Amino acid sequence: QVQLVESGGGLVQPGGSLRLSCAASGIASLMYTMGWYRQAPGKERELVATITSTGSATYADSVKGRFSISIYNGGARSTVYLQMNSLQPEDTAVYYCNFRVVIVEYWGQGTQVTVSS
Secondary structure (H helix, E strand, O other), X not given: OOEEEEEOOEEEOOOOOEEEEEEEEOOOOOOOEEEEEEEOOOOOOEEEEEEEOOOOEEEOOOOOOOXXXXXXXXXXXXXXXXXXXXXXXXXXXXXXEEEEEOOEEEEOOOEEEEEOO
């Protein structure tokens, strides 16, 4: 059973930066994907960025050039980071960490990111 613990959300002004962290424990696979999704009020959950255990990253078009995902692969314990720069009000959402191995996936509890002046 993989457990995910997120941290780093908060309130930031437009143009500001935040870094989200997601610590995963109980990992039993060498190959997996971790990522961040977000859900704004009244909208469906959407992909933000993903990264494989070997460091291959993908991004949603809306965050390319502003967000950067990285991973510390510690074997049974790994941490994924999401550096968010040039934040805009439309980035306001609950951000969820995701861990996936083939068709099995786990979700974090979510962390609120609010971009407002």
